[in-house]
Amino acid sequence: MAEYVELKNINKAFPGVRALRDIDLRVEGGLVTALIGENGAGKSTLLKVLSGEIRPDTGTIDLSGEIKHFSHPKEAIDAGISVIYQERQLVPMMSVMENIFIDNIPSNKAGLINRRELKKRATEIIETFGLDIDPEEPVGRLSVAQQQMVEIMKAYRRDSRVICFDEPTAPLMDAEIETLFRIIRELRDQGKVVLYVSHRMGEIFQITDRLAIMKDGAMVTTRVTAETTEAEVVKLMVGRDVGxxxxxxxxxxxxxxxxxxxxxxxxxxxxxxxxxxxxxxxxxxxxxxxxxxxxxxxxxxxxxxxxxxxxxxxxxxxxxxxxxxxxxxxxxxxxxxxxxxxxxxxxxxxxxxxxxxxxxxxxxxxxxxxxxxxxxxxxxxxxxxxxxxxxxxxxxxxxxxxxxxxxxxxxxxxxxxxxxxxxxxxxxxxxxxxxxxxxxxxxxxxxxxxxxxxxxxxxxxxxxxxxxxxxxxxxxxxxxxxxxxxxxxxxxxxxxx
Amino acid sequence: MKTKGSFFSTKYFTLLIIIVALLVIFTVWSKGQMIMPINIRNILNNLVLLGLIGIGACYLMLYGELDISAGAIGSFAGCICALLAMRMGIPSAIAAIIAILVGCVAGLCNALMINILKFPPFIATMSMSYILQGAGYMIATSQGISIKKLAFLNFIGDTKFFNGLVPVMIIITVLFLVVYGIILSRTQFGRTIYLCGGNRRAARLCGLNPKKLSYMLYINSAFLASVAGIIYISRVKTALPTALTSFQFTGVTAAILGGVAFGGGSGNMVGCTLGMLILAIFNNGVSTVGFNANYTKVFNGVLLIIGLALDAIAARRNAKKVVATSLASAKTGKKEETA
Missing domain, CATH: 3.40.50.300 (P-loop containing nucleotide triphosphate hydrolases)
Incomplete structure (x- = not known):
């Protein structure tokens, strides 16, 4: 059965601003969907609603047929939604393998950590992604790009159905971006729902299949990436001729x-x-x-x-x-x-x-x-x-x-x-x-x-x-x-x- | 703008109701003992110390910080005053002034620790509190220093006006409450406290000087505590190193009960005074109906929790209101767009 996420009638207000208004959006599995809009358009807020960090004032999340109301990030994670933020949520002193398995570390009957099992399973995941990372290395010593990969592997290990990326390429160099895109395509081909937030037009047209455009807290429209142009997207984002x-x-x-x-x-x-x-x-x-x-x-x-x-x-x-x-x-x-x-x-x-x-x-x-x-x-x-x-x-x-x-x-x-x-x-x-x-x-x-x-x-x-x-x-x-x-x-x- | 009718929906009205309710409950419970003149005087005596320390706490809380050394500073100032007057023969008025100055130096040290060494206020004032308690024991021992035949202190402690009904220290306290209340609500200085308490960084960028204010407020808190210490020894006739230590948190409790937001920026002297009254009546009532002093501490803890809970509830309700108004304005904004 194909996975999907459908947001229905999501509203959220903060002091002084209505951050999300009547958002309706359906995102299909097996496709990469871009979420784009100007600064303050509400993209990050929408991601936080998905990740259970923010509770919307109204609205529901339909996860492949199950209606969800998250009141805590843990519930969203358990439901299979992972969000990879710009600020990485890793423990720098702990090793790569411990971070990947952070909320589910393999242990024996006495409750002690089974390091051999942990290393074996972490290595498997690292190999699946074709990366060159030592599972015992403390995360704090990895490059920014490698840390991001650890985040992605964490989401993969949780068997997440929905993986959201918030400006993932901002700190990356070209070669690293290539690796990231390879992994995103892999996740897509596995039928996962991939949501991709970015400001960079070039890469949006390179990696995504669908576009969801937001403006001032509202969903403007969705487009098939291959059937639109950069100029049209900018105009939809800004909602007017800038000149x-x-x-x-x-x-x-x-x-x-x-x-x-x-x-x-x-x-x-x-x-x-x-x-x-x-x-x-x-x-x-x-x-x-x-x-x-x-x-x-x-x-x-x-x-x-x-x-x-x-x-x-x-x-x-x-x-x-x-x-x-x-x-x-x-x-x-x-x-x-x-x-x-x-x-x-x-x-x-x-x-x-x-x-x-x-x-x-x-x-x-x-x-x-x-x-x-x-x-x-x-x-x-x-x-x-x-x-x-x-x-x-x-x-x-x-x-x-x-x-x-x-x-x-x-x-x-x-x-x-x-x-x-x-x-x-x-x-x-x-x-x-x-x-x-x-x-x-x-x-x-x-x-x-x-x-x-x-x-x-x-x-x-x-x-x-x-x-x-x-x-x-x-x-x-x-x-x-x-x-x-x-x-x-x-x-x-x-x-x- | 405020209308007359809205007084009944303000928190002052709620506080007044609580005060009346407490009085009624304890009067009935203690079979009338609560409102006997001698007991009323006990309440007022307690209110004197609470009031002076509470004003300092209120100012500091509005600024967003706190001083838990006030009780220790007051006790220590009392010991210094007794030492100078009884053991060294210095006239009691001069001894009192020196003691108050010593107290202010302790306040200055608090401010230095907090502003220069960047200690959290809680830690800085707590260590000051330990140091002064220890020093107080060294000066006065646990027996204390008894006070006899000192003109100035006797005047403060024993004089009563209006046919012996109103002790002079009550008048002093009311005067302090009124003057400090007016300073807070009417003067540039008072406004500066609110602004710096509301956002220190922004206040500095508006040309205000939060650091200077912090020094003034810690010294002020120590000054008021020292005055309370002098009043205490002049009434009880003994300087004890632990005289006011039970007032460690009462000032803070009163301020919170009276609606000063934890973290600073809002609240006022009227609310604080009502908070002090609640505390004074409550503490007295609990002992009048026969609980021993240990219970008073337990109840004080409960009262502080209630105060903080009310603060938290108010904050949450406020946040909701903010969201509601912004929702409403967003909707009207939308209408304007379509119109």
């Missing part, structure tokens, strides 16, 4: 004199950083995740220690010992991690907006509640924050509204904002709000502020920023004007060795 959003931006056309000048900046994480930012300019920072962009900004903001180098603000040399001093000088930072570093989640919208200017909202000894409310209200109106009251706690807001609260905080008229640093401002925000954020960025520039715009989404930086600085491994590797920038030349700089 328009950017074409309609009202940009600033009067770029002023130099506002900020960084020269030879060194910290523990970044080296020899020099650049200039002009009044009214949107300066993009592109690069791969971990290239050191966030660290440059932290140093600028007085949060990380500067080892050497000079920073000049309007020609005057400055050095900030704490974020407080940077804020007083007019440099504001919207950090990358909104929930951990940006917002004070259990506090209200108004508390969050007034946080950096408490001193200016005092009347004698006490806080002046009226001017605080006025300040928050002004922010709410300016950025169109959708909320019934300013007392609403920020944890209850959607990602887009949360970002607007942070923008309102840093551009209030109690602060003399000269430079605004936006670190991944559109991360986890839905497409409609993204366009709003782009326009806000341009508006800030039109007011004569200097805006630093960090983003890992290439199209976004290329289209919003006036000038783009590219970083790689803690160094600046190049600078491109928007007119000359293409995905190819920026990416080449970002991956420069």
């Amino acid at each position: 328009d959003t950017y074409k309609n931006l009202v940009r600033n056309d009067r770029i002023g004199p130099v506002l900020l000048e960084v020269e030879g900046l060194n910290t523990e994480a970044v080296h020899d950083i020099s650049f200039q930012l002009h009044e009214g300019e949107v300066l993009g920072f592109a690069g791969l995740v971990g290239a050191g962009r966030t660290e440059v900004m932290r140093a600028l903001f007085g949060d990380d220690k500067i080892l050497s180098g000079t920073i000049r603000l309007e020609g005057k040399e400055v050095s900030f010992k704490s974020p407080r001093e940077a804020i007083e000088a007019g440099i504001m930072l919207c950090p990358e991690d909104r929930k951990e570093e940006g917002l004070i989640l259990p506090r209200s919208i108004s508390d969050n907006i007034s946080a950096p200017v408490l001193k200016k909202l005092r009347k004698g000894l006490f806080m002046d509640r009226r001017s605080e409310t006025e300040l928050a209200q002004a922010g709410k109106d300016k950025y169109n924050i959708k909320t019934p009251t300013l007392d609403k706690r920020t944890i209850e807001l959607s990602g887009g509204n949360q970002q607007k609260v942070i923008l309102a905080r840093w551009t209030s008229d109690k602060l003399n904002t000269r430079i605004l640093i936006l670190d991944e401002p559109t991360k986890g925000i839905d497409v409609g709000t993204k366009a709003e954020v782009y326009q806000m960025v341009c508006d800030l520039a039109r007011e004569g502020k200097g805006v630093i715009f960090i983003s890992s989404e290439l199209t976004e930086v290329l289209n919003v920023a006036d000038r783009i600085i590219v970083m790689h491994d803690g160094h600046i590797t190049g600078e491109v004007m928007r007119e000359e920038a293409t995905e190819e030349n920026v990416l080449a700089l970002a991956m420069k060795e």
